[in-house]
Amino acid sequence: MNLSEIFALNVKxxxxxxxxxxxDLAQLTSVSRNTINAVTSGKAKMIRFETIEEIARALRCKPQQLLDEETDWAIYKWAENYQRGLKHE
Incomplete structure (x- = not known):
């Protein structure tokens, strides 16, 4: 899997x-919907680092997590659900 495909998979x-x-992601960033679609398809070959940073900020993660083939998003989902639960107590 190439880096564009890894990035696309992690963003999705x-x-x-x-x-x-x-x-929603396009609305949270200054990144166009066309670019978001290209990025999430895995076909974007040249993504500006500023775009990666902005997407990561909107997704509440670090840019390197979106580029890492080993990122386990299930852990992050569990942690966020747990933190939301603590806020309601």
Whole structure:
């Protein structure tokens, strides 16, 4: 799997983990929906680092997590659900 595909997979998994759509991601960033679609398809070959940082910020994670093939998003989903539960107590 190439880096673009890893990035696309991680962005999609992270969107799912925090219940956001690609449209939501575009609204949370200054990144166009066309770019978001290209990024999540795995076909984007040249992604600016500023774009990666902005997407990571909106997804509440670090840029390197989106580029790491070993990132386990299930852990992050569990932690966020746990933290939300603590806030309601």
């Amino acid at each position: 998994k992270r969107l799912n983990a925090i219940n956001l759509t690609k449209k």
